[in-house]
Amino acid sequence: MSPRIRGLHAARAWLQARPLAADALLAFGLLLVGLPQLFLQELPDGEDFAAFRSPDVWNGLLVVVVTGALAWRRRHPLPVLLFIIGGEALTAALQYPPAVPDVVAFLIAVYSVAAHRGLAQSALGGLVAFVYFLAYLLLMLPLSSEPVVVITDSALVVGVWMLGRNLRLRRAYFAELEDRAARLERARGTDARAARIEERSRIARELHDVVAHHVSVMTVQAGAARRIIDRDPGSAREAMSTIEEVGRTALSEMRRIVGVLRTDRDAEQAGRELAPQPGxxxxxxxxxxxxxxxxxxxxxxxxxxxxxxxxxxxxxxxxxxxxxxxxxxxxxxxxxxxxxxxxxxxxxxxxxxxxxxxxxxxxxxxxxxxxxxxxxxxxxxxxxxxxxxxxxxxxxxxxxxxxxxxxx
Known part of the structure; x- marks a missing residue:
């Protein structure tokens, strides 16, 4: 991977971790492109634009304030949308022409409230935005508001809202998949722990059976050897041999059972230690x-x-x-x-x-x-x-x- 691509990935990760900074950069980019166009462009001739004032410093400040509100679009999407609508209404009331940064900020705010809030808030925000936009077209630009223009512009607002809503549903779907996978992983971990506890209980029972049986045999043999050691040393030695053999068998079985608890042994050694269970x-x-x-x-x-x-x-x-x-x-x-x-x-x-x-x-x-x-x-x-x-x-x-x- 080239250093340039690594730098881009690092910058993307930095912006994803800091949504406020990313949204502030978005607003700054809109202002950087839109403000020069606001002061350099000439208003078209026609009755729709004859009543508008020429852009001035106050118009520019309004555009900066309205567009700058996008910095909080993900944290407070509905208040940001209402603020932008209020700012654009004030701009229209002061008879300033519509600015490109304000229009783009309005569409981004509509998208944000649909993409980052639940159905109730997103529906409310979409309805307010649609009513405002329709009123602006019909009241502020009455002569150019032909049915085709009204329908296409309104469809743009509705389409932006639907795009944000679909992306939110998609994110919720993937979040549910991740949560379900996490729950399944936790359930597997719980089942594994329960299986380990059950297995340890089984091993404890196996150890009890092995130890109890062989120790009982060894105790009986030792008692017999003690009683006959003076009058029959040969039989006592035979009993001692039996005790030795039984003790070795017990140790072998215990080693075999406890061996399943070891996790760091190599496969070859495990094959030698874990003989089949008796039957x-x-x-x-x-x-x-x-x-x-x-x-x-x-x-x-x-x-x-x-x-x-x-x-x-x-x-x-x-x-x-x-x-x-x-x-x-x-x-x-x-x-x-x-x-x-x-x-x-x-x-x-x-x-x-x-x-x-x-x-x-x-x-x-x-x-x-x-x-x-x-x-x-x-x-x-x-x-x-x-x-x-x-x-x-x-x-x-x-x-x-x-x-x-x-x-x-």
């Missing part, structure tokens, strides 16, 4: 970890096993994990647990039951304010349109039964 395919490994704590767990699968949707797969696994964790916490050392999967035509039913003594303890610990585990269960199942029942089972113990649609 029902990992159920065997989960049950092996639980059995290593001493809890007897059996698994039954009925129906034609099919792969559920990814979300249902994770939710079902986490529900089983949470239920077995509660069994480890509350069922007692001699308890047994059963995990059943029923694959129906359109749904998957998951049951986790135990015959322990943890029902009263589990319910009493939570009271009217159930822990995060129960809340997480209900939220997970409800998220995918399923149903959940939790409570004591017939014959003693505790049971969790959830039904998921295979397609969430």
């Amino acid at each position: 029902l395919g990992d159920l065997g490994e989960l049950l092996d970890h639980v059995r290593e704590t001493g809890l007897s767990v059996q698994l039954w699968i009925e129906g034609e096993a099919r792969s559920p949707s990814p979300g249902v797969d994770v939710a079902a696994f986490r529900l089983i994990q949470e239920a077995l964790t509660n069994t480890l916490k509350h069922a007692g050392p001699q308890a047994r647990a059963w995990v059943r999967l029923y694959y129906g035509d359109d749904d998957l039913t998951v049951e986790v039951e135990d015959d322990g003594r943890g029902t009263a303890t589990f319910m009493a610990d939570n009271g009217d304010n159930p822990g995060h585990g129960l809340v997480g269960m209900y939220e997970r199942v409800a998220l995918y349109g399923g149903e959940l029942r939790i409570g004591p089972r017939v014959g003693g113990g505790f049971g969790v039964r959830a039904r998921f649609p295979l397609e969430a």
